[in-house]
């Protein structure tokens with residue numbers, strides 16, 4: 001649906017985004033993940049047409065129909081939510097007659113139905129974020145670009161917005177930036193890891209996990225002393241981590257059966273044994289740390 005090729009933005013000698021290429025397939029959701037200053041906002045702004053790239057191209061089938069939620073959406077505090085939405089709808093090309101109906105429908109959808117005649121200035125952070133999302137989708141865009149849609153919200157607000165996004169996912173292509181890795185794990189077909197203006201990893205969640213997850217078996221002991229004693233006795237390629245011993249899963253490593261057999265005489269000192277693989281957060285730290 002969208003192809004970004006060598007997208008670049010320079011500010012003087014500083015490179016905010018340095019040659020980024022990716023595709024967004026229709027009907028998918030993509031998480032743009034990166035630490036502060038990685039270039040996420042700059043990338044989204046270029047895709048939204050708000051910022052002119054220094055180099056590179058964005059090829060998109062239908063240039064109309066983009067919805068954009070900025071990182072800090074601004075409203076006119078003296079307008080009611082409905083007035084603001086009607087204005088946003090008209091700016092996005094919705095006809096005057098349709099604008100009212102479409103605005104009401106969208107406000108209902110984001111859970112602001114009962115607040116639509118209240119002034120946005122009195123809204124809580126969560127309500128503002130929902131209004132920001134509403135203005136981004138009022139014209140039913142084909143592509144939705146969201147800059148940190150949930151980062152400023154408390155867990156309840158985050159849950160609500162994530163659930164709304166999951167519903168929207170069925171109708172539109174979504175690209176959203178975040179630094180909350182749990183969210184990305186929850187709703188994503190594609191991951192783009194950004195660091196210092198570059199894409200340092202991209203692929204589906206399964207692909208990224210397969211490349212970096214390093215599955216292992218964690219043996220949890222009562223205390224660190226027991227873990228160290230066990231490690232000393234069994235000279236496997238394993239590591240102690242506090243009261244745990246982590247045995248890598250792979251060729252040359254003991255399997256679950258062998259591990260359990262070895263643990264029998266020490267059963268009283270064992271709290272648990274489980275298979276584990278790195279979380280997205282651990283993978284991200286590894287990928288970003290290694291570059």
Ligand SMILES: Nc1ncnc2c1ncn2[C@@H]1O[C@H](COP(=O)(O)OP(=O)(O)OP(=O)(O)O)[C@@H](O)[C@H]1O
Pocket residue numbers: 011014015016017034035036037038039040041042043071
């Ligand atoms: N107008 C500007 N002038 C100069 N440098 C800029 C400008 N806008 C962004 N930058 C720089 O470009 C880099 C990328 O910024 P950007 O806001 O895209 O990062 P980000 O990943 O969105 O970060 P955050 O998570 O903090 O929002 C930063 O180093 C920033 O200082």
